[in-house]
Amino acid sequence: MRILSGIQPSGALHLGNYFGMMKPAIELQEKGHAFYFIANYHSMTTLVDPVERRKNTLDVALDFLACGLDPKKTVFFRQSDVPEVTELTWMLSTVTPMGLLERCTSYKDKVAKGISPNHGLFAYPVLMAADILIYDSNIVPVGQDQKQHVEVTRDIAVKFNEQYGETFVIPEPQIRADVAKVPGLDGEKMSKSYGNTIEIFGDEKALRKKAMGIKMDSRTPQEPKPDADQNIAIQILKLVAPPETAKDYEDRLRAGGLGYGDLKKALFEHYWNHFAAARAKRAELAANLDYVNKVLADGATQARSVAQKVLQRAKVASGLE
Numbered sequence: 001m002r003i004l005s006g007i008q009p010s011g012a013l014h015l016g017n018y019f020g021m022m023k024p025a026i027e028l029q030e031k032g033h034a035f036y037f038i039a040n041y042h043s044m045t046t047l048v049d050p051v052e053r054r055k056n057t058l059d060v061a062l063d064f065l066a067c068g069l070d071p072k073k074t075v076f077f078r079q080s081d082v083p084e085v086t087e088l089t090w091m092l093s094t095v096t097p098m099g100l101l102e103r104c105t106s107y108k109d110k111v112a113k114g115i116s117p118n119h120g121l122f123a124y125p126v127l128m129a130a131d132i133l134i135y136d137s138n139i140v141p142v143g144q145d146q147k148q149h150v151e152v153t154r155d156i157a158v159k160f161n162e163q164y165g166e167t168f169v170i171p172e173p174q175i176r177a178d179v180a181k182v183p184g185l186d187g188e189k190m191s192k193s194y195g196n197t198i199e200i201f202g203d204e205k206a207l208r209k210k211a212m213g214i215k216m217d218s219r220t221p222q223e224p225k226p227d228a229d230q231n232i233a234i235q236i237l238k239l240v241a242p243p244e245t246a247k248d249y250e251d252r253l254r255a256g257g258l259g260y261g262d263l264k265k266a267l268f269e270h271y272w273n274h275f276a277a278a279r280a281k282r283a284e285l286a287a288n289l290d291y292v293n294k295v296l297a298d299g300a301t302q303a304r305s306v307a308q309k310v311l312q313r314a315k316v317a318s319g320l321e
Contacts, residue, residue, distance in 0.1 A: 016190030
């Protein structure tokens with residue numbers, strides 16, 4: 001079983017990235033042949049600063065390795081180090097109906113949020129399809145918001161196979177419903193584009209301030225909160241604290257007597273402790289960038305060896321060779 005997933009270097013990785021994509025991906029590296037890439041081509045749809053893109057790309061590599069990605073079990077690489085993916089993107093675009101892309105909600109949502117529309121943003125699902133199909137991927141772990149794009153990939157693959165003969169493996173999305181949507185500081189989905197994130201790594205003082213700034217209602221500490229399970233801090237606490245601890249805070253909030261300030265302090269402490277080992281590992285990696293760059297280069301070599309074979313198969317099928 002081949003597992004494929006990617007993550008954009010469009011800013012500091014946060015809890016939504018970790019619990020929605022990174023943690024499931026790291027767990028899956030024990031169950032199959034995992035291909036994980038840093039989607040720097042994709043980042044070009046919204047990020048234009050080349051210096052920032054390079055920095056973010058390195059940061060993603062450091063973050064992922066620090067959080068437990070094992071390069072002995074996983075092929076880990078930069079998307080742009082596999083040029084075959086852009087060649088396949090063009091081939092797939094010729095069988096992709098416009099209506100299929102026009103129905104993608106992610107494009108509409110991003111434009112509605114003020115992101116300037118461009119062809120890359122609109123055609124993003126075709127590049128994503130190439131990312132998935134070029135490695136004969138079977139399983140694609142994604143957040144709920146990317147499920148539609150995997151369905152689009154499946155539609156494109158079926159269309160190509162119908163037109164040119166059986167060429168591509170049809171992938172399946174894998175979604176962990178319990179953590180597919182991590183709430184941000186404002187209660188919306190945690191996302192860099194919404195500016196409501198808590199980063200995995202960063203300055204302790206700044207991150208504590210963010211945690212203490214989580215949006216709450218105006219009820220007093222003494223008032224019972226029958227909707228305690230809907231509280232943002234409780235929802236995040238359930239991800240970073242032992243289950244019995246999270247349940248205790250939820251029960252106390254529901255009964256009344258627990259102040260929001262005390263709840264947010266507890267949340268920060270559990271969050272900070274949850275990533276303590278990863279912070280130490282990240283510091284080691286940052287002091288040994290030659291190793292990190294070698295991991296990415298070796299990963300790209302392995303990825304290209306697969307991509308070249310699949311691309312060749314598609315070119316023969318479609319009459320390009």
